[in-house]
Amino acid sequence: MKFTELGLGESLLKAVKEQGYTEPTPIQAQAIPVVIEGRDVLAAAQTGTGKTAGFTLPLLERLSETNPHMKKKQIRVLVLTPTRELAAQVADSIATYGKYMSYKSMVIFGGVGINPQFAAIKKGVDIVIATPGRLLDIASQDGIDFSAVETLVLDEADRMLDMGFIHDIKKLMAMMPKKKQTLLFSATFSREIKTLASGLLKDPVLVEVARENSTAGKISQVVYPVDKSRKRELLAQLIKANDWKQVLVFTRTKHGANKVCKQLEEYSGIKAAAIHGNKSQGARTKALADFKAGNVQVLVATDIAARGIDIDQLPHVVNFELPNVPEDYVHRIGRTGRAGMAGEAVSLVCIDEHELLRAIEKFTKSSIKKVDLEAFKPDPSIGAEPIQNGRGGGKRGGGQRNGNRNANANGSRSNSRNNSRNKKPSKNKPENNKPDNDKTPVEKKKKPRNPHAEKIGSNLQAKLDKLDKKSNNNNRRK
Ligand code: AMP
Numbered sequence: 001m002k003f004t005e006l007g008l009g010e011s012l013l014k015a016v017k018e019q020g021y022t023e024p025t026p027i028q029a030q031a032i033p034v035v036i037e038g039r040d041v042l043a044a045a046q047t048g049t050g051k052t053a054g055f056t057l058p059l060l061e062r063l064s065e066t067n068p069h070m071k072k073k074q075i076r077v078l079v080l081t082p083t084r085e086l087a088a089q090v091a092d093s094i095a096t097y098g099k100y101m102s103y104k105s106m107v108i109f110g111g112v113g114i115n116p117q118f119a120a121i122k123k124g125v126d127i128v129i130a131t132p133g134r135l136l137d138i139a140s141q142d143g144i145d146f147s148a149v150e151t152l153v154l155d156e157a158d159r160m161l162d163m164g165f166i167h168d169i170k171k172l173m174a175m176m177p178k179k180k181q182t183l184l185f186s187a188t189f190s191r192e193i194k195t196l197a198s199g200l201l202k203d204p205v206l207v208e209v210a211r212e213n214s215t216a217g218k219i220s221q222v223v224y225p226v227d228k229s230r231k232r233e234l235l236a237q238l239i240k241a242n243d244w245k246q247v248l249v250f251t252r253t254k255h256g257a258n259k260v261c262k263q264l265e266e267y268s269g270i271k272a273a274a275i276h277g278n279k280s281q282g283a284r285t286k287a288l289a290d291f292k293a294g295n296v297q298v299l300v301a302t303d304i305a306a307r308g309i310d311i312d313q314l315p316h317v318v319n320f321e322l323p324n325v326p327e328d329y330v331h332r333i334g335r336t337g338r339a340g341m342a343g344e345a346v347s348l349v350c351i352d353e354h355e356l357l358r359a360i361e362k363f364t365k366s367s368i369k370k371v372d373l374e375a376f377k378p379d380p381s382i383g384a385e386p387i388q389n390g391r392g393g394g395k396r397g398g399g400q401r402n403g404n405r406n407a408n409a410n411g412s413r414s415n416s417r418n419n420s421r422n423k424k425p426s427k428n429k430p431e432n433n434k435p436d437n438d439k440t441p442v443e444k445k446k447k448p449r450n451p452h453a454e455k456i457g458s459n460l461q462a463k464l465d466k467l468d469k470k471s472n473n474n475n476r477r478k
Pocket of ligand 1: 020021022023024025028046047048049050051052053
């Protein structure tokens with residue numbers, strides 16, 4: 001399949017060529033023609049598959065085909081993403097592929113001033129890429145008019161729901177015109193995603209691709225058992241002994257990310273930067289740019305902040321702490337081994353995390369290789385302690401917008417009340433020890449009965465079930 005066979009115009013083909021892409025990825029080959037046709041799409045795809053170009057290219061093509069008269073504050077395309085980083089990356093892709101076209105696009109997310117965003121929309125934009133919280137803020141102040149929306153894209157829909165955006169999304173959806181094209185991208189297909197999809201999509205075309213590296217098994221995974229207090233030392237040794245030039249390190253909390261970063265710099269002279277929800281957008285962008293440019297060797301990130309980071313050929317991912325939710329392990333290691341390159345995912349696992357490791361192995365249906373390092377042999381006299389500061393920590397409603405992803409040390413889900421039993425009071429500032437949800441917590445609302453549950457058409461239900469099965473199989477293969 002060639003790009004020229006997909007129905008894209010000359011200016012887009014020129015921009016694609018400049019990127020050095022020789023042929024479309026499977027998701028692009030499947031999605032581009034049907035999106036240009038105007039069909040709804042339900043796509044099972046993660047980052048790393050080329051999905052961003054899979055929807056931005058045909059959307060730009062569609063925009064170029066008509067030129068309606070837009071009123072003040074109206075927009076034509078809305079892309080919703082879970083994080084600011086992903087929003088910025090989608091905007092970059094649009095700028096890259098649309099460089100020979102004339103259109104206006106902008107990003108809308110929190111953490112930066114809202115007034116310039118009001119002003120920019122007022123002038124008129126074709127494409128808005130936004131995180132749901134800030135967009136709703138603007139919409140509820142009458143700052144944007146959705147009545148001319150032609151296409152709506154929900155990117156990484158599963159992640160948006162995990163982050164508790166469902167209420168914001170529902171409110172936004174209620175403001176959209178009924179007649180529009182909708183594209184929904186998700187790596188996993190929970191009941192909530194199915195409900196959302198059933199309410200939004202009309203006779204969607206199903207697009208499904210496995211991550212290149214999930215089937216090819218290009219990511220090598222290894223676990224180093226180590227005492228909690230010696231993880232920093234082991235991390236520094238691994239980086240130095242193996243001469244790792246670019247390492248993405250994951251911690252569970254914002255405080256943990258800051259601490260690892262500081263310790264690497266102070267004790268080992270390794271240049272590191274942290275990105276998480278407490279950092280300003282400017283600080284995050286700078287950290288990412290420094291890391292990409294090689295000025296910083298180690299980027300320490302929380303799961304939420306790292307979501308969507310796209311760094312070509314990232315060779316090493318380290319789980320300084322295992323995530324509480326097994327799916328996050330899969331997302332984390334998916335940061336490496338992209339585009340067919342080999343990648344290495346290393347996990348430093350202390351005795352407290354053995355249950356989490358078991359849950360990850362169960363979820364991925366694989367046994368991860370364990371390597372005992374003589375110099376870092378865990379002290380057998382140290383017993384397991386409950387994991388602190390995992391998801392479910394914090395105030396109000398478990399400190400998160402959605403109880404869905406609460407997990408205890410067994411990796412199983414529990415409600416926040418159960419989880420709070422494990423918590424010990426922390427000496428550190430409580431807000432820094434909370435999991436990085438990147439959002440202000442809100443009161444947990446009583447879950448409404450699913451209004452769409454009975455409405456799911458058998459056709460769409462069958463499609464969703466198929467995707468569900470497929471995404472589970474893909475996870476198992478990883
Ligand atoms: P995404 O899944 O959208 O996050 O894209 C992952 C990476 O693949 C990005 O760095 C893109 O620049 C790159 N990419 C997208 N499409 C292609 C293509 N057809 N050929 C080669 N690389 C691509």
